[in-house]
Amino acid sequence: MIQPNFSSGSPVQFLSNLIREHAELLQDQPALRDDAQVLSYLQLDRAMDRIAATIQQAGLRRGEVIAICAMNSVRYACIFLGALRAGLVVAPLAPSSSPDSLVSMLRDAQVRLLFWDSAAPEIEEFAGIQRISLDGDTDGIPFDEWLCPEGTQPQSVDIEPDAAFNIIYSSGTTGVPKGIVQSHAMRWAHICRGAKYEYGPAATTLLATPLYSNTTLVVFFPTLALGGCVVLMTKFDAAQYLVLAERYRVTHAMLVPVQYQRILSVPSFEHHDLSSFRFKFCTSAPFGAALKSNVLRRWPGNLVEFYGMTEGGGTCILDMRLHPDKLHTVGKPADGHDIRLIDEHENEVVPGESGEVVGNSPGMMTGYFKKPELTKEAEWLDAQGKRFIRTGDVGRFDSDGFLVLIDRRKDMIISGGFNIYPSDLESLLRGHPAVSEVAVVGVDSMQWGETPVAFVVLRAGQSVLSFDLKIWCNQRVGKTQRLSDLCFVDELPRSSIGKILKRELRDAYRNRSLISTRT
Structure with missing residues (x-):
């Protein structure tokens, strides 16, 4: 088995170099597979060289940013990895973003080159960004025409461990996007963690979540770094997932809870090996x-939960085979991860009390791209000046050291594994002339886990149908952020200091006690 040196304090090794080693030693072993093609490690290495060389010939230099806004594919993966070999930073963006949000993220990241397909929202061309069409159905230079001749070698690039690896955007709706900068050292920490879970040349990972999501990338990169094969689904389908898992003798998976639920609900589940x-x-x-x-x-197989943030900080891990009596928790802090709890005054709480979860580890974001003030808000320093990332979650440690979450992260809604920020939707709805006040909350959903619902107070003398207002909103956001319901209320429940009591709104939605009959 080919493995980097995972001993404590080992120097950062770069993913591009590891894939080069696999190309030399594993050669024809499959590295990437989708429903259209399969690439061996030797073919992947050559594709990365060709893409890196073409990027360099286009005038891009180390540290500049390219973006990919497309569905999962072998080609997508090759572009991501080829850009890394050229020393560039990759910003993988959600095709479900609204056009305005996509443009905002492209400008925020100062993107020089955009790779996209027909799944991406249509945007007008603007100066400074060259567009490459991955499927021939979008504006831009067709990918095959853009590529330089086979065999072209890129210039060697020196990369520092603290250099930016990728930028993951936390907001794909209508709000101000926050680009989470993750370094090569942070990705190396994920790879080192992955080595503990039997990745290697005999491993096959089936991915049904998108490559723009950190959820996917925390298993995508370790699989390739250790010489395994990644099978990419373009779009998740529970029944097809089972077919592919059986066909390719899959060993590893990363799924969000709603996907587990849907897969287990497939009538033929028990008939698949x-x-x-x-x-x-x-x-x-x-x-x-x-x-x-x-x-x-x-x-069959073990089940492991990771609790953490794209921003990094600290991770808790729950190995469910080892701790079947702790399924109500999110596990213990990972080795080398310092997880603490702080109160509203930013002091550490005494053992047994609850507080906001903060964490420090080798895997921490550099910061929010070009947003030092927001970065500072996301950090907490202990008495010795040690840097922690704040989660906004409230939890407590039980007597065995397992973390139990009590409240949700800053009212964020997680629908189908994707983050939805209520403030984005609230800001949009406030822009409608009939809306006076609005609050958006997440409610339980059998299909998505959670789904956003808006509560709206109309302006005096204004009238609009709730259905029409919901459609108005949903036409202006990405697919994953759409409201499932919109309800009119006479007033929003508030605390004595004027804070909207969103928990009361969730309860009201369950029993409809606050909801006006006005539609």
Whole structure:
């Protein structure tokens, strides 16, 4: 088995170099596969060289940013990895973004080159960004025409461990986007963690979440770094997932809770041979204890939950085979991760009390791209000046050191594994002339886990149908951020200091006690 040196304090090794080593030693072993093609490590290495050389010939230099806004594919993966070999920073963007949001993120990241396909929202051309069409159905130079001749070699580039690897955007709706800058050192920390979960040349990881999501990337990169094969689904389909898992003898998976639920609900689930699975992972959304238990009981292989943030900081890990009595928790801090709890005055709480979760580890974001004030807000320093990342989640440690989450992160809604920020939707709705006040909350959904619902107070003398206002909003946001319902209320419940009590709104939605009959 080919493995980097994972000993404590080992120097950062770069993913591009690891893939080069695999190309020399594994050669024809599959590295990437989708429903259209399969690439061996030797072919992947050559594709990365060709893409890196073409990027350099286009005038881009180390540290500049390219963006990819497309559906999962082998080609997408090659572009991401080829750009890294050229020393560039990759900004993977959600095709479900609204046009205005996509333009905002492209400008914020100072993108020089955009790779996109027909899944991306249509935007007008603007100066400074060259567009490359991955499928021939979008504006720009066709990808095959853009590429330089086969065999072209890129110039060697020196990269520092603290250099930016990628920028992950936390907001893909109508609000001000925050680009989370992750370094090569941070990605190396993820790779080192992955080495503990039996990745290697015999591993096959099936990915049904998008490559623009950090949820996907925390298993995508370790699989390739350790010489395994990644199978990419363009779009998640529960029944097809089971077919592919059986066909390719899949060993590793990363799924969000709603995907586990849908897969277990496939009528033919019990008829598929899933005995090849070694590890299944979950992150990004609350994972109920009952669902965890169901997965453990019915699906072979271990089940591991990661609790953390794209910004990094600290991670808690729950190995459910080892701790079946702790399924209500998110596990213990990972090795080398310092997780603490602080009160509203930013003092550490005494053992047994609850507080906001903050964390420090080798895997921490450099900061929010070009937003030092927001970066500072996301950090907490202890008495010795040690840097922690704040989660906004409230939790407590039980007597065995397992973290139990009590409240949700800053009212964020997690729908189908994707983050939805209520403030973005609230800002949009306030722009409608009939709206006086608005609050958006997440409510339970069998299909998505959570789904956003808006509560609106109309301006005096104004009239609009709730259905029409919901459509007005949903036409202006990305697919994953659309409201499932919009309700009129006479007033929003508030605390004595004027804070909107969103928990009361969630409860009201369940029993409709506050909702006006006005439609």
